[in-house]
Amino acid sequence: MMMIRQCLAIMRREFFYMWRDKGLRCILLAGPLLGLLLFYATYSARVLKDIPTAIADLDRSGASLELARDIRNTENLKVVACPDSFDELNELIKNGKAVVGIVIPENYGKDVSLHRQTRVEVIVDGSNMIYATNAASAALSVTRTLGARTGINTLVARGIQPLQAKEAYQSVDFREEAWFNPALNYACFIVLALALNIWQQCCTLAACMTIVGETGAGSWYQIKSLGLSKFKLFFSKSAAQVITFMVISLPVFFLAFVIFKIPLRCGFPVFFLFNLAFVIALHSVGTLASGIARNAVNSTRFGMLVALPSFILSGYTWPLEAMPHYLQVIVKILPQTWYFQGINFLTFKNPDWAFMTRFFLAFFAIAAACYGAAAVIVSRRL
Amino acid sequence: MAPVIRVKDLTQGNGQKNILDGLSFEVYGGECFGLFGVRGAGKTALLHILAGIDRFKSGSVEILGCDIRKSEAFKRRLGLVTQERSLFRDLNVYENLEFISVLKNTEKENVLAAVKRFELEDFLGEPVGTLDAGIYQRLSLACALLNMPRLLIADDLISDVDTYSRHVISRELKTFLSGGGTCVWGFSRIEFCAEMNRIGWLENGSLTLYTPRDASEQWDSRLRSPERQNGDDDD
Numbered sequence: 001m002m003m004i005r006q007c008l009a010i011m012r013r014e015f016f017y018m019w020r021d022k023g024l025r026c027i028l029l030a031g032p033l034l035g036l037l038l039f040y041a042t043y044s045a046r047v048l049k050d051i052p053t054a055i056a057d058l059d060r061s062g063a064s065l066e067l068a069r070d071i072r073n074t075e076n077l078k079v080v081a082c083p084d085s086f087d088e089l090n091e092l093i094k095n096g097k098a099v100v101g102i103v104i105p106e107n108y109g110k111d112v113s114l115h116r117q118t119r120v121e122v123i124v125d126g127s128n129m130i131y132a133t134n135a136a137s138a139a140l141s142v143t144r145t146l147g148a149r150t151g152i153n154t155l156v157a158r159g160i161q162p163l164q165a166k167e168a169y170q171s172v173d174f175r176e177e178a179w180f181n182p183a184l185n186y187a188c189f190i191v192l193a194l195a196l197n198i199w200q201q202c203c204t205l206a207a208c209m210t211i212v213g214e215t216g217a218g219s220w221y222q223i224k225s226l227g228l229s230k231f232k233l234f235f236s237k238s239a240a241q242v243i244t245f246m247v248i249s250l251p252v253f254f255l256a257f258v259i260f261k262i263p264l265r266c267g268f269p270v271f272f273l274f275n276l277a278f279v280i281a282l283h284s285v286g287t288l289a290s291g292i293a294r295n296a297v298n299s300t301r302f303g304m305l306v307a308l309p310s311f312i313l314s315g316y317t318w319p320l321e322a323m324p325h326y327l328q329v330i331v332k333i334l335p336q337t338w339y340f341q342g343i344n345f346l347t348f349k350n351p352d353w354a355f356m357t358r359f360f361l362a363f364f365a366i367a368a369a370c371y372g373a374a375a376v377i378v379s380r381r382l
Numbered sequence: 383m384a385p386v387i388r389v390k391d392l393t394q395g396n397g398q399k400n401i402l403d404g405l406s407f408e409v410y411g412g413e414c415f416g417l418f419g420v421r422g423a424g425k426t427a428l429l430h431i432l433a434g435i436d437r438f439k440s441g442s443v444e445i446l447g448c449d450i451r452k453s454e455a456f457k458r459r460l461g462l463v464t465q466e467r468s469l470f471r472d473l474n475v476y477e478n479l480e481f482i483s484v485l486k487n488t489e490k491e492n493v494l495a496a497v498k499r500f501e502l503e504d505f506l507g508e509p510v511g512t513l514d515a516g517i518y519q520r521l522s523l524a525c526a527l528l529n530m531p532r533l534l535i536a537d538d539l540i541s542d543v544d545t546y547s548r549h550v551i552s553r554e555l556k557t558f559l560s561g562g563g564t565c566v567w568g569f570s571r572i573e574f575c576a577e578m579n580r581i582g583w584l585e586n587g588s589l590t591l592y593t594p595r596d597a598s599e600q601w602d603s604r605l606r607s608p609e610r611q612n613g614d615d616d617d
Binding site for chain 1: 469472481485486
């Protein structure tokens with residue numbers, strides 16, 4: 001009874017501490033929410049449409065004008081300029097006024113009418129990867145359709161029946177289908193992950209104060225003179241922090257899933273449990289940092305050193321498999337890697353328990369190792 | 383009568399220099415033991431060892447029959463007022479009393495009684511960081527006495543404290559001592575030694591025991607000595 005009373009008092013004091021520290025309160029409450037709002041606004045277009053396109057029609061024949069018209073009617077390309085020469089097109093792409101450049105060569109109409117091979121050049125500005133990938137994909141879908149139509153016309157002109165010509169071209173029907181995110185919606189893919197990245201950074205910052213925040217304060221003398229068990233103290237503090245981290249994530253989830261309708265394929269209880277397991281593992285890393293560090297500033301630095309690059313290293317935006325093997329091993333030490341990988345599966349695919357067990361085990365192993373090491377350090381140093 | 387504190391050959395130091403060099407002394411129940419020394423003499427280091435805050439290099443320390451290296455049981459009957467402000471900054475006056483009383487496993491009635499005795503009614507909602515030195519020390523002593531300890535360790539209890547707060551603190555300290563409590567009180571202003579039963583003068587790592595009157599005379603004679611007049615003043 002006494003133990004429960006003391007644990008509750010320590011937890012209550014920890015809540016007070018986090019609430020009354022204005023800076024910490026603002027970071028924890030506003031950081032993740034503001035992140036979500038900003039990122040949602042940023043990706044509100046969801047897919048990249050109206051990609052600026054310039055068509056340099058060097059032929060100006062009926063066939064080339066028809067081709068230009070077809071390109072204008074394409075869903076994701078927006079024709080913004082029609083330069084008269086290749087050099088002008090080059091300038092437009094260099095200045096960023098166009099991302100896609102299409103060059104219809106001289107004699108295009110003549111070659112098409114004579115059923116000779118001709119080459120329409122599609123140039124994509126590769127300096128912005130996101131733009132380039134979308135532009136290439138949009139341009140590819142246009143050129144493939146137009147190329148097929150021209151081929152069918154050529155076969156018809158050579159005396160083959162239109163239906164046969166069409167069948168000849170479509171004998172192998174390659175059909176693309178994106179599963180789990182059919183529209184390749186950026187908002188669904190990245191917004192929640194970016195907001196949760198802010199959230200995990202804020203949580204890491206707070207967790208880095210678990211031990212050093214207490215031992216660095218004058219009140220540590222009171223705690224030591226009371227003979228209070230260190231386990232009881234830090235367990236209660238940690239419990240209060242973990243509860244706080246989970247509570248501040250709830251408005252983010254509400255906004256993301258209920259208001260912004262970001263998909264969540266798994267049920268919320270599973271998602272919540274997954275977040276809880278992650279928070280415990282993350283808190284253990286922060287606690288270890290706060291145990292190793294000699295002061296609060298160093299502890300925060302260490303925490304940020306882990307938290308800031310962890311999202312990029314997690315394999316969420318660039319696949320883990322494409323990283324060097326040694327890096328793949330190193331990043332698996334971080335709970336963030338497992339978290340962001342798991343978030344992707346849970347939001348898009350709703351995997352079964354057997355699949356998700358490895359993620360929970362990883363969190364458990366990280367938490368056991370970090371809390372264990374922190375306990376050894378605390379018992380030796382304090 | 384068994385001593386409340388028994389210190390034998392206590393040595394503490396950082397690096398090669400010993401701040402406390404083989405100290406041995408005893409403090410008995412009901413006694414107010416003054417620990418006197420100039421700044422940097424090692425009073426706080428000794429008091430922190432007695433309170434079980436800091437470890438020590440060698441020797442033995444027994445408090446209330448506990449070897450403090452082996453057991454922390456004595457801390458249940460200990461009260462501490464530190465030189466540095468050590469109450470919980472994030473809590474107000476009442477919350478500090480309440481929180482410390484829970485950690486000391488005492489009843490809420492003790493908190494209310496302490497508020498009354500130390501005349502803290504008007505400050506209960508104030509954050510401790512903004513309190514005047516006098517009110518802060520009254521609160522510190524109130525917190526230290528919440529568990530009705532047998533031993534009170536106080537470091538610089540009434541330096542820079544207003545007259546009324548000093549009166550309240552002295553009154554409550556006398557009540558504590560008359561109830562059988564023992565106090566070890568670190569101080570650096572010789573005029574306070576009148577409040578104590580015995581004085582341990584800490585200098586160059588060694589402890590010399592005096593009566594309050596002898597300690598006072600010793601201090602006066604030092605002030606009169608030619609070396610001191612030549613400017614070799616510690617305080």
